[in-house]
Amino acid sequence: MTTHDDGPSRRKVLECMTWAGTGVLWTIAGGVPASLGIIDGALAEEPKGFTFLQISDSHMGFDKPANPNAKGTLEEAIARARTIPNRPAFMIHTGDISHLSKASEFDDAEKIISQARLDVHYVPGEHDIIDEDRGRLYMARYGRGTRGFGYYSFDANGVHFIGLVNVVDLKGGGLGYLGAEQLAWLENDLKGRSASQPIVVFAHIPLWTVYPEWGWGTDDGAQALGYLKRFGSVTVLNGHIHQVMQKVEGNVTFHTARSTAFPQPAPGTAPSPGPMKVADDKLRTLLGIADITFKQNEQRLAIVDTPLKS
Amino acid sequence: MLRMKLPTILVGVAVSVLWVAAPAQAEDITVTIDNFAFTPQNVTVKPGTKVTWINHDDIPHSVASGTQGLRSKALDTDQSFSFTFTTPGTFKYFCGLHPHMTGSIVVEGTTGSAAPQ
Ligand SMILES: [Cu+2]
Numbered sequence A: 001m002t003t004h005d006d007g008p009s010r011r012k013v014l015e016c017m018t019w020a021g022t023g024v025l026w027t028i029a030g031g032v033p034a035s036l037g038i039i040d041g042a043l044a045e046e047p048k049g050f051t052f053l054q055i056s057d058s059h060m061g062f063d064k065p066a067n068p069n070a071k072g073t074l075e076e077a078i079a080r081a082r083t084i085p086n087r088p089a090f091m092i093h094t095g096d097i098s099h100l101s102k103a104s105e106f107d108d109a110e111k112i113i114s115q116a117r118l119d120v121h122y123v124p125g126e127h128d129i130i131d132e133d134r135g136r137l138y139m140a141r142y143g144r145g146t147r148g149f150g151y152y153s154f155d156a157n158g159v160h161f162i163g164l165v166n167v168v169d170l171k172g173g174g175l176g177y178l179g180a181e182q183l184a185w186l187e188n189d190l191k192g193r194s195a196s197q198p199i200v201v202f203a204h205i206p207l208w209t210v211y212p213e214w215g216w217g218t219d220d221g222a223q224a225l226g227y228l229k230r231f232g233s234v235t236v237l238n239g240h241i242h243q244v245m246q247k248v249e250g251n252v253t254f255h256t257a258r259s260t261a262f263p264q265p266a267p268g269t270a271p272s273p274g275p276m277k278v279a280d281d282k283l284r285t286l287l288g289i290a291d292i293t294f295k296q297n298e299q300r301l302a303i304v305d306t307p308l309k310s
Numbered sequence B: 001m002l003r004m005k006l007p008t009i010l011v012g013v014a015v016s017v018l019w020v021a022a023p024a025q026a027e028d029i030t031v032t033i034d035n036f037a038f039t040p041q042n043v044t045v046k047p048g049t050k051v052t053w054i055n056h057d058d059i060p061h062s063v064a065s066g067t068q069g070l071r072s073k074a075l076d077t078d079q080s081f082s083f084t085f086t087t088p089g090t091f092k093y094f095c096g097l098h099p100h101m102t103g104s105i106v107v108e109g110t111t112g113s114a115a116p117q
Helices: A010-020 A070-082 A103-116 A136-142 A180-190 A221-228 B002-025
Strands: A023-029 A032-039 A050-055 A091-093 A120-122 A152-156 A159-163 A199-203 A234-238 A245-249 A252-256 A288-295 A300-307 B029-034 B037-039 B042-045 B049-055 B080-085 B089-094 B102-107
Touching: A050 A070, A070 A103, A070 A288, A091 A103, A103 A136, A120 A159, A180 A221, A199 A221, A234 A288, B029 B042, B042 B049
Parallel strands: A050 A091, A091 A120, A159 A199, A199 A234, A234 A252, B029 B049, B042 B102
Antiparallel strands: A023 A032, A023 A300, A050 A288, A152 A159, A245 A252, A288 A300, B029 B037, B049 B080, B089 B102
């Protein structure tokens, strides 16, 4: 396990954490997020708060060498979720539920994820809308009460949650894409909200530019983030890149979750972002779930990434 | 008897001339998808060329474009998609799942039917 000396600049610490890939604890004080350092495992001694879970990129149906048993590792992730002592209020799934948008893959996901006995809020990944009718299966299962291709918002414990879709109608040469209609809806959804209300935005492809050479970003993500500028606490949760990445910019904390199915390489370290084959005993250290806690009285937000095996 | 046969022979000659000319004009080509890239990325072909895309990655890709018919379903590993280009022009395409993957097919020639030899 990587350790860090005390005292480096916050940015330096964040960069290190990006690659350390364990848990990280955040404090929000006066609107400025500050890292408290890497934590190992669950939030054992922390006061209880409002907690929710993030899982991502289950890729039901994937059976290639990088992980021939994506069902098994999703089952392990859900089993892990059930052991969290401070029971999460709900789960969000940041897309790529399935590998090929097959009904049987969505069925398998449902069967396993429902074992967590939590409400699940989904957004689609690009793998979830490649059926014949381009997303009809996804919308039939997960689209109730949503707009467009599945975007929506809801409130929980004083926090405003916004699920965005940036995998539809992608443009040649481009990255993820939200589109004018969704952006107009977002602007309107945020209108009149108090700047002190914590906001959580979740979408499949990172809304910030992680690595455009591999398509890891969203063309019109900056416009969405512009609408969020005035808020004191914004957390952006994404999937797609199958590894933990963190960044803080002003009041916005960006975070990507691990996949439960297979890891992908760090930006630029491989010829392509395709599934990364690692030694069997290493695979589970690169898959996992994220556990996000708001400690409202302390204006505190914590994200803990838990691998399937440490 | 003789009068009946003559037109048949003429038709036969005409057909075989066209049939012989076709392969010289358009050789089918394959574009492979490896490591999130179309290879060759840009190709120039003769009208009538059938282009086949085959996906060698562990991740599905697709062929998407603004051209009528030049749009595949998601291609899983080793699946392929073919499209025959008949009209001269430049046809840009991309992967519908990973749009940073782009390519183009340039179809040579004038718009007339008499292609230069
Ligand atoms: Cu692709």
